[in-house]
Amino acid sequence: MEGMNRIVTALAGACLMASLAACVVVPPGPGTAEAEVLRQWGPPSARYVLGPAQQRLEYATGPFGRTTWMLDLDSNGRLLRAEQVLAEPRLWALQGQLPGMTREKLQQTLGTPGNRRGGGRQGGEIWSWRYDTRECLWFRVSIGDDGRVRDGGFYPDPVCDGGPNDPH
DSSP states (O other): OHHHHHHHHHHHHHHHHHHHHTOOOOOOOTTOBHHHHHHHHOSOSEEEEEETTEEEEEEEOTTTOOOEEEEEEOTTSBEEEEEEOOOHHHHHHHHTTOTTOBHHHHHHHHOSOSEEEEOGGGOSEEEEEEOOOSSSEEEEEEEOTTSBEEEEEEEEOGGGGOOTTOOO
């Protein structure tokens, strides 16, 4: 009987985790104080200075997560806007703006990449982000040794091979 209780408890926990994973994330509304944002969402994965006294809080779910929320705060620490930046239409629109962008601006725009690797013979780095798509793609950006973006686009995600790092 004790073994059966453990199985039921484990199944209940698995069901709870599955239902939480399916939840729709609702960001705090405009005007929410930073303290309340931190209470609801916890510590951000990164912070960026946007301008005089404005900042952006990053909530990235990488390396296998497919969302990154950016929450912009005004000079009084109140939420101005919240945006899920790894949305396919946004990535398509951003693609043409990438060449010449600095590494810092790129990270401030898309958040911490899920994967970073060397750029091979061309040098530099390649950063990649997973995003919510029915295709097995990720968004990849090539950055030169000078710290500026060369290009970016959509490429097959290597985890879709079913290899040992496949989160599916």
